[in-house]
Amino acid sequence: xxxxxxxxxxxxxxxxxxxxxxxxxxxxxxxxxxxxxxxxxxxxxxxxxxxxxxxxxxxxxxxxxxxxxxxxxxxxxxxxxxxxxxxxxxxxxxxxxxxxxxxxxxxxxxxxxxxxxxxxxxxxxxxxxxxxxxxxxxxxxxxxxxxxxxxxxxxxxxxxxxxxxxxxxxxxxxxxxxxxxxxxxxxxxxxxxxxxxxxxxxxxxxxxxxxx
Amino acid sequence: xxxxxxxxxxxxxxxxxxxxxxxxxxxxxxxxxxxxxxxxxxxxxxxxxxxxxxxxxxxxxxxxxxxxxxxxxxxxxxxxxxxxxxxxxxxxxxxxxxxxxxxxxxxxxxxxxxxxxxxxxxxxxxxxxxxxxxxxxxxxxxxxxxxxxxxxxxxxxxxxxxxxxxxxxxxxxxxxxxxxxxxxxxxxxxxxxxxxxxxxxxxxxxxxxxxx
DNA sequence: TAAAATGTACGAACTGGTACGTATGTCAAG
DNA sequence: CTTGACATACGTACCAGTTCGTACATTTTA
Numbered sequence: 001x002x003x004x005x006x007x008x009x010x011x012x013x014x015x016x017x018x019x020x021x022x023x024x025x026x027x028x029x030x031x032x033x034x035x036x037x038x039x040x041x042x043x044x045x046x047x048x049x050x051x052x053x054x055x056x057x058x059x060x061x062x063x064x065x066x067x068x069x070x071x072x073x074x075x076x077x078x079x080x081x082x083x084x085x086x087x088x089x090x091x092x093x094x095x096x097x098x099x100x101x102x103x104x105x106x107x108x109x110x111x112x113x114x115x116x117x118x119x120x121x122x123x124x125x126x127x128x129x130x131x132x133x134x135x136x137x138x139x140x141x142x143x144x145x146x147x148x149x150x151x152x153x154x155x156x157x158x159x160x161x162x163x164x165x166x167x168x169x170x171x172x173x174x175x176x177x178x179x180x181x182x183x184x185x186x187x188x189x190x191x192x193x194x195x196x197x198x199x200x201x202x203x204x205x206x207x208x209x210x211x212x
Numbered sequence: 213x214x215x216x217x218x219x220x221x222x223x224x225x226x227x228x229x230x231x232x233x234x235x236x237x238x239x240x241x242x243x244x245x246x247x248x249x250x251x252x253x254x255x256x257x258x259x260x261x262x263x264x265x266x267x268x269x270x271x272x273x274x275x276x277x278x279x280x281x282x283x284x285x286x287x288x289x290x291x292x293x294x295x296x297x298x299x300x301x302x303x304x305x306x307x308x309x310x311x312x313x314x315x316x317x318x319x320x321x322x323x324x325x326x327x328x329x330x331x332x333x334x335x336x337x338x339x340x341x342x343x344x345x346x347x348x349x350x351x352x353x354x355x356x357x358x359x360x361x362x363x364x365x366x367x368x369x370x371x372x373x374x375x376x377x378x379x380x381x382x383x384x385x386x387x388x389x390x391x392x393x394x395x396x397x398x399x400x401x402x403x404x405x406x407x408x409x410x411x412x413x414x415x416x417x418x419x420x421x422x423x424x
Numbered sequence: 425t426a427a428a429a430t431g432t433a434c435g436a437a438c439t440g441g442t443a444c445g446t447a448t449g450t451c452a453a454g
Numbered sequence: 455c456t457t458g459a460c461a462t463a464c465g466t467a468c469c470a471g472t473t474c475g476t477a478c479a480t481t482t483t484a
Binding site: 032197 | 242245246329417
């Protein structure tokens, strides 16, 4: 048994799973669910394909885990904002900037959501975990709008979900459609000056809408 | 040769190609490029898989043809608008409504664009045809904005491409992210009352932004 | 010693693409 | 107006490579 190399394997389930998820996130967000290859993921992992099936059962199981992990990461980020002690308009600007910066910084997440939409959100529907996460955003927005209206800074009675959609739409689209948009209009949406301009723009538009 | 059935085959290249493209559009927009199956397309066609390769060379060739066909259809629609005799604000509202209604009526197109973005717009880059189409929209918007500013209805000097993006983002997102958004917030974005509200909302927001 | 974690090798089904053969249309020559 | 020859249009059956998933064996850990 002299051959038995000095590989010194250590069992570390958590690290193994996390490692798989990291690699899988990249694979799926780049190639989609059908386009992503389990073998390709396994190869770039510290471990083997066997482990993928050991922990996640199937390709779809892995994909779902990747999706959940991505959503969980945002929740943590969003929940840390302390907006109730800010003036309504300022609070909204901070929230918008946060969403904007998040999408800009996490194209992987944006792509996964796009992919999930192509599949009619079939996987998300099966996961209650994900659904619960975004509810808090709506509550936050609702609070800001109420304060704004009662303080007469906002004149329009708007639906919180609509406002959230307006914000998401702009922030998301910039990232999700970066390539086709950039290709058609020869404009690089990830240029610093463009990013700055757009960040202000979406905030101005939303607040302008609420004050109209 | 009494067996030789009454199939009465007619050679009709144009109809055959169009038929393939129709079916392929549905297949690719539903399952993506990697997820779409050539065999599945062939089955639902009046013709056979052989013909797909005869006319389009490869799966990717077929996909590109589908993409080009979708873009060509919009151009025709957009080009028919006569906006120069309308007041700037009214012209913009008409343009926004048209974009809104188009995306709402053509989820296939929206999905194909999403898919193309997942592939970094790699196929679109190889097709000059597509790029040329959307330039006219920007010229239209630029004209409206100029007239609006000189007539003092719009106070803000805005970039036409930015405005186009703002409009596209909202109209596109409503359709592209319909499923994840609907799943999280239990809201059906294709409900008539919701559609009406959103159509007005995006127009108000854009115009409000230009007047701020 | 048993359960959890991991590695290796392999198989069965799927899937893009093609080889081969047949039918249809066209057009010029008879 | 018929014939025949050639190009285009089409159908069937099949192949070869890929890809998800697993059987089996082994090591680590408690």
